[in-house]
Amino acid sequence: MxxxxxxxxxxxxxxxxxxxxxxxxxxxxxxxxxxxxxxxxxxxxxxxxxxxxxxxxxxxxxxxxxxxxxxxxxxxxxxxxxxxxxxxxxxxxxxxxxxxxxxxxxxxxxxxxxxxxxxxxSFVDVVINQLKVDPIYGFKIIDGLSLDSIKPDKRCNNLVTQVYNRRVASDVKLKLMDIYGDDFLVTVIKRAGIKGEERIETMPLYSIDRIDWIDYLTSIFLPPVKNTFQERYDIDDLLDIMARLRSENGCPWDREQDHNTLKRYLIEECYEAIDAIENDSDENLLEELGDVLLQVVFHSQIANERKAFNFHDVCDAECKKMVYRHPHVFGSEEIATSDDVLKRWDEIKKDEKGLKSHANELKSVPRSMPALIRGYKVQEKAAKVGFDWDNVDDAMAKVYEELNEFKEVYKGEDESDKIEELGDLIFAIVNVARFLKIDPEVAVHKTIEKFIDRFKYIEDSAEKMGHKMEDMTLSEMDFLWNEAKMHNFNKKVQK
The missing domain is CATH 3.40.1010.10 (Tetrapyrrole methylase, N-terminal domain)
Structure with a gap:
């Protein structure tokens, strides 16, 4: 041996x-x-x-x-x-x-x-001695070549090792600046403990790859971040900020909120994020996604105060759900197409939520959703079991049928009949949209924007003629409306 x-x-x-x-x-x-x-x-x-x-x-x-x-x-x-x-x-x-x-x-x-x-x-023992750092308060050692998978912890001491040369230092710098910011003060340590060869200097993070004395015995030390005002924040900072806002010495408004009072803000922030996407604005999307995240953190903090759950529980549950619902990625199942992925997702979801009947699956679509979106999703689920029109022409015929039924009641006195028949008409139109793979919510938003643009054209034209809209007749405004339609048509043709 x-x-x-x-x-x-x-x-x-x-x-x-x-x-x-x-x-x-x-x-x-x-x-x-x-x-x-x-x-x-x-x-x-x-x-x-x-x-x-x-x-x-x-x-x-x-x-x-x-x-x-x-x-x-x-x-x-x-x-x-x-x-x-x-x-x-x-x-x-x-x-x-x-x-x-x-x-x-x-x-x-x-x-x-x-x-x-x-x-x-080890070199770690010498570094601790030279910097006079007690590791009992947290000391994380990370290979400089592993920063993609192992992240520093801003709340404790971090030592990034194996910074062999300026090229590695440059790569390390870029990754660390995303966490600490450009100007965060770090200490570069070369040949720690070797008399006559040791070199220890503190400098801004952005400059570590500019020094010419880095070699294979060089490490980067990053102390804990203790300031409230930081160049770069992370999710733990956001959790700390929210906890402070909700604390006894925090913000009166934040302390007064509960899940119910925050419902409107969660919805508003989601729509503002969607608006940023539709406007193709990365700057606005960055901000609005942050606002959506803040709402998640806010609700998690309130739940934590009730001892119900916390933000980490939210993350844990979501990760478990993603892993469980993607057996073709994290397990051994083989799924080839996006349609098959969606089908398997629905099967797993039904099993998770204990939905024993198709009707229960329809009822599981939240009532708090915008009606057009909810109607679309309910129709999709019904169609999966064959309860659907054969083609879009049949769906269009249903629209005419519902329109005639609405015509019979819209001048009547029974409000419930009007509501019911109008709802049937809109639901039938959503069905047509689904067949044509058009998001009805998007379609109506486009119409609203078109209406606003044409309305503005009327107002601007009236102002040029020295008129106020309030003093114009409907016929005069309708003339300008048609003019606006023609104006928009000509713009489309020119494009």
Whole structure:
């Protein structure tokens, strides 16, 4: 059986190496260093230790993952050939060492190679000492190459490691500025604890890739953000702000609100977001989506105060729903088309909500929806079980039928008959819209905008003639209305 000892060379200074590590290296049949680029290597040479490195693999590899994988495979092959192999890595083997991670994964449960990991001092210990930071209050260590998947926590200390060069520093800077802002003060640490080589400087985040002394032993330290006024905020800041607004010393208006008083604002903000989309305005959409999010946070805070649920519960429930309702993405089901996705979504939703009948499914469409949208959705659900017209002509015939029925009652005195028949007529028109794949809500909004434009034309024309609309006859206004129609028609033709 081969023996593989994985040892750490410490953060950089020779006196920070452990006696155990030195003894292991002295007694090794084969000693390998991940890289010769480490300050203690010159001392190892002075001690007369014979070793080989894997620097040649760095020169051939196209990615770090490929390099680490190749080093791991070579170490395993070497450990299978020799009885006592020592593999030395910078710092502590368990801190920011991918090759060690890969080795332990591959050799887990192996009967051929016995692995021993010797503890060592890491660069983190030195950084903590030099910056006088107590990690008990929160200390997050992140590989600079992993910032896409592992995010810093603004509420605690963060150390971004493996900032090898200015290119990596530039990439790190751009990702961190999205979280902290451009001017946030960070500390750049190079060769921490190595006398005569250590360099520690505090500077604005935007400038970290402009310094020319970055090397493979460089890290970026980011202290906690404690100010109320920040260059960049995140969702946790929004939750904190809302909690403060609702607190005893918060805002009187915010404290007075409840779920019912906020209903109108939730609806209004959603429509304003839709308006921004229709106007193709990214600036307005950014703002309005924030307002929609604020309403979600507001309701979540109120519910939290009632001990019902909180914002994190909302996120948790939504994530679980998305995972469960996408078995073709997060599970093993195969769904090929968007139509099949929607069909499977409805099946899962019915099962979740315990909808045992088709009528119950229709009733599940919220009454609080705008009537045109609700009518459209109810008709869609009914059509899925075959309760539908064969074609749009049949749907149009129903419109005429309902129109005639409305004509019979609209001059009468029975209000309930008028309401019922008018509702039938509108519902029939929604059916036609559904057949033509036209959103009736959008269609009516376009008509309203068209009406406003033509009304403005009448008002502007009247003003040019020195008239007030209030003093004009309906016939005069109708003349200008038709003129406005022709004006709009000519504009369309010109386009």
């Amino acid at each position: 081969g023996n593989l000892a994985i040892v750490g060379l410490g953060p950089g200074a020779f006196d920070q190496m452990t006696i155990g590590t030195i003894e292991k290296m002295k007694n090794a049949d084969k000693l390998y260093l991940r890289t010769e680029k480490h300050p203690v290597v010159k001392y190892l040479k002075e001690m007369g230790l014979k070793f080989e490195t894997f620097d040649k693999i760095y020169e051939k590899g196209s990615t770090f993952e490929e390099v680490y994988d190749n080093i791991t495979r070579e170490i395993i092959e070497i450990a299978e050939k020799y009885e006592n192999v020592v593999y030395a890595v910078p710092g502590n083997p368990f801190v920011a060492e991918k090759t060690v991670e890969y080795l332990l994964k591959f050799l887990n449960g192996s009967d051929d190679i016995k692995v021993e990991v010797v503890p060592a001092m």
